[in-house]
């Protein structure tokens with residue numbers, strides 16, 4: 001791993017990288033100041049955990065969980081509607097982000113064969129992590145017997161069957177009625193304007209939360225103003241020192257907010273939460289949180305997509321739930337460490353380029369709560385492994401990277417990395433002619449924030465070890 005302080009040339013090159021924005025694992029020694037990488041040029045990260053339709057379950061993992069019996073003659077009303085309700089209608093409703101609703105017999109029947117194909121291919125419901133690596137909260141995965149059941153229904157003519165009197169539960173009932181501690185509003189009705197040739201517009205809005213002390217974010221919930229446009233939201237803090245940089249970014253065009261593909265684009269940004277359609281309010285463990293310093297601004301990065309309906313405008317509200325300080329006067333602070341390789345060159349035309357980053361051997365044990373790998377549009381595979389005092393651990397493996405479906409994945413049970421340990425990140429890219437996002441001929445690609453640049457990053461949400469001073 002290259003540290004930014006080793007690479008003054010890169011600091012200059014990225015223009016907004018700063019030393020404190022990089023993790024310096026090298027200074028990770030007992031009682032020494034740790035310079036954590038708090039997320040400068042980081043991008044579209046989404047808390048995918050807590051998808052709707054999946055009730056909280058404390059029972060131990062069971063390989064047969066979700067298995068269904070497959071009757072000889074399945075019908076829509078008895079067998080398929082509950083399955084589609086569990087796995088699809090978190091997103092596939094009228095007026096939501098997915099391109100069509102799957103709420104009625106007619107709708108499901110009409111899209112049945114493509115739906116079956118996407119289930120078999122594993123692309124729907126979207127859940128990028130590989131099954132055999134990491135056990136994440138809110139996993140959106142179908143059991144093979146469920147896919148088989150859907151297939152049999154399709155093969156047998158996709159019949160409706162008897163409508164039952166039983167009502168499927170309303171997804172909105174899954175949402176609890178906790179009151180947020182802070183609600184942030186993007187402040188304007190914004191009409192997405194993707195760059196020429198693209199469907200997606202990444203726009204950042206800056207809000208002053210006006211806090212009277214530091215707070216610890218335990219969870220975030222998002223109420224999109226126009227669910228057809230909002231693909232996801234990521235919230236960051238911005239220190240007061242970033243004011244000038246942000247002012248310059250806003251001056252780049254005369255629309256509200258500023259353009260922010262791939263990252264919020266100022267120094268010292270720290271991610272504090274995110275949201276995608278279909279996700280419930282994802283919770284960190286009780287009493288755990290990500291710090292929002294008193295004098296921070298909050299920057300809300302909206303990813304808008306116009307691929308099935310470019311019309312209308314959006315004004316999104318974001319609810320923050322802080323650690324309750326009466327109950328937890330001494331919250332457990334989680335920090336986001338960043339492992340990255342910025343010194344990268346992906347040759348024009350290379351169909352299978354690999355970039356790796358590795359931490360030095362770290363002498364303390366650390367508890368890891370979540371992970372978010374990040375690349376841009378040429379990325380194909382990304383994987384993070386740990387070699388620990390207790391053996392090797394696969395932290396995450398995303399075999400078919402999709403920039404538009406990335407996330408911060410929270411572990412079902414926090415992962416203990418026994419000392420001494422080392423974390424290794426492997427990013428793979430396809431820079432061949434057929435994989436060019438803008439349809440232009442391939443060119444050499446290096447690290448950067450633009451959609452035609454690349455990144456190789458893993459953000460790791462960890463508990464600060466007790467014997468470490470920050």
Ligand code: HEC
Pocket residue numbers: 084087088089090091092097098099111114115116118119124125126140277278404
């Ligand atoms: C987390 C939200 C979400 C869930 C859950 C989800 N979808 Fe989708 N689906 C989308 C979005 C968004 C698209 C549009 C394409 C994209 O952005 O990937 C889509 C596209 C599709 C398509 C069109 C694919 C294509 O290639 O054009 C099909 C078919 C589909 N979904 C079926 C399903 C089925 C069946 C389920 C449940 C088993 C499901 N989806 C669950 C969000 C979701």
